[in-house]
Amino acid sequence: MFLPDFFFILRYSIFCADLLSKKIFGKGVSADALIAAISGPDGDTYITDNGEEKKVAMERYHYDFFNGPMKDTIREWNDEERSRFVFFCTGYNHLPNENFRILILFSSRNDIYPYAHTCEQQLVLPKYAYNSDKNLFQEKLIYAMENQGRYMTMN
Numbered sequence: 001m002f003l004p005d006f007f008f009i010l011r012y013s014i015f016c017a018d019l020l021s022k023k024i025f026g027k028g029v030s031a032d033a034l035i036a037a038i039s040g041p042d043g044d045t046y047i048t049d050n051g052e053e054k055k056v057a058m059e060r061y062h063y064d065f066f067n068g069p070m071k072d073t074i075r076e077w078n079d080e081e082r083s084r085f086v087f088f089c090t091g092y093n094h095l096p097n098e099n100f101r102i103l104i105l106f107s108s109r110n111d112i113y114p115y116a117h118t119c120e121q122q123l124v125l126p127k128y129a130y131n132s133d134k135n136l137f138q139e140k141l142i143y144a145m146e147n148q149g150r151y152m153t154m155n
Helices: 003-025 031-037 060-076 079-090 134-146
Strands: 044-049 052-057 102-107 115-117 122-125
Touching: 031 060, 031 079, 060 102, 060 134, 079 102, 079 115, 079 122, 079 134
Parallel strands: 044 102, 102 122
Antiparallel strands: 044 052, 115 122
């Protein structure tokens, strides 16, 4: 067994156990709670480039994406899918409290899959956010969520 496979299985097992305990002892992630937890465009947005963030004036397409495909996707998903999304972005499969936030960042590149920084609770999307194409966004996000941890390396 390769080391990355071991970590993938371990992370998946922890996620399943955490999800099971949440199903037994708590409620799922509601669409409204998740939308409220996402820090979207508010006049400024962030562009990340090589791990460095810089604040820039918000572009209209970021606002349109957040209020269109992003919110629509969250509303269409069930509790389990929203829990997987929160896990992808934060390492938690639930929202710990009402003040918890997930920050949406936009890359300076447009040719990337979504990726997350779980320590900072950040989701990084491509610069033009798939031109607000909801189906393309969902396809890329689901692919990224399903493959998280598979390519983890120990450098």
